[in-house]
Amino acid sequence: MADFGFNEHHQSEIINYMRFARSKRLLRLKAIDSCFEELKDSRLVEDTYTVDEVRDMLDGLQMVVRGEVEMELINTAHTNVLLLRQLFSQAEKFYLRLQSDVSELENRELLEQVAEFEKTDFKITNKLNQETSKLKLAPLNEGGVSELLNKEIAKLQEDNNKLKSRLRTLESQAMSVLDEKAKLERTLKDLQRTQGEQKEINNLEDTVAALTEDYERSLSANEATQKELKESLITAKHELLRVQEQLSLAEKELEKKFQQTAAYRNMKEILTKKNEQIKEIRKRLQKYEPDD
Missing domain, CATH: 1.10.287 (Helix Hairpins)
Structure with a gap:
């Protein structure tokens, strides 16, 4: 079982995100497959074709597939930005400043671990995560966090005043x-x-x-x-x-x-x-x- 150094909750969050990414990838692959099927059904109706006709069909197919792939890549990038937005928002509520190392995104060893995790652990823990996904944590309540921080600040101020008096x-x-x-x-x-x-x-x-x-x-x-x-x-x-x-x-x-x-x-x-x-x-x- 791949070990990314996370606790059980974060491991579950990674599995949920990979499940989401895989579902989007499968949908886009189905769309690309449908492009080829449509070409077969609509254009391949004769026994022989000229070179120009074949080139024209391939160029049209290339444009459609290119559009699908480009749309998926753009959507993936935007989805990742939204995911980072959620993480940064939660961190800022606790006055944390997260950092990222873009160079690690091309780490071949880590990418292979992720691929291995998707092949093995993702399948093994799929059933377990379906049950645990029902027990979702309540979203961070901004008011509750602010109240907690205000109490902590008030306590520190009180201690500070006591120290000043002392x-x-x-x-x-x-x-x-x-x-x-x-x-x-x-x-x-x-x-x-x-x-x-x-x-x-x-x-x-x-x-x-x-x-x-x-x-x-x-x-x-x-x-x-x-x-x-x-x-x-x-x-x-x-x-x-x-x-x-x-x-x-x-x-x-x-x-x-x-x-x-x-x-x-x-x-x-x-x-x-x-x-x-x-x-x-x-x-x-x-x-x-x-x-x-």
């Missing part, structure tokens, strides 16, 4: 994350600045310790020097208290900001994930809204 939400969240990131960066800078102030406090403590040590060594000095050193020590202690108070406030602020560093890391991870999600959504959106 994208706007993610962009808003991303902006919030970016703002939080900026705040955390400022907090980090403040923390680094506070660490610098801590170093300055340590230096002041070292200075106070040195002054205390000098004060203890200068106890034996005169009262003026001793008083001056005492005042310097008091001033240094006041400065130390002031700096310690600032240090206490800075430590509290540092502790509060330091507690936010974990949130900073978490928000940074969230920002990275959101950026990846935005890229993925934009890639998906390009399938539905390609750039002009």
Whole structure:
């Protein structure tokens, strides 16, 4: 059984078309046979004919047969155009663009397969196709196809709108994350600045310790020097208290900001994930809204 690579339905359609073509061919052959019979009945009534009479009969027969063959060839070409029109019309309803290779129409191997199919498979499946031909598919309803396509388009538009809304939400969240990131960066800078102030406090403590040590060594000095050193020590202690108070406030602020560093890391991870999600959504959106 010849295999053209079609499913059962399309195989049946080919058989129906070949049956139609064969019936038209048989009718045209009968017409040509009738031309010869008419010539025999109307002109061949004598026993002998001259050369001119025979030539005249053959010329007349040639014109009639030529007309019949030409009419059949023209009708076949036009019929094929109508068949292609049906196929293209059905394809366009589904936004398909069919193509044909005219060179394959003269493929001798394929033509032999068609001839073999007509000789064998066509006869074997003739009875089966007579039964299946009764179960004709309903013609494509333009309204139904349009309704199906409109539903599909509406669904795609709805999905597109949902994706747009989701994208706007993610962009808003991303902006919030970016703002939080900026705040955390400022907090980090403040923390680094506070660490610098801590170093300055340590230096002041070292200075106070040195002054205390000098004060203890200068106890034996005169009262003026001793008083001056005492005042310097008091001033240094006041400065130390002031700096310690600032240090206490800075430590509290540092502790509060330091507690936010974990949130900073978490928000940074969230920002990275959101950026990846935005890229993925934009890639998906390009399938539905390609750039002009």
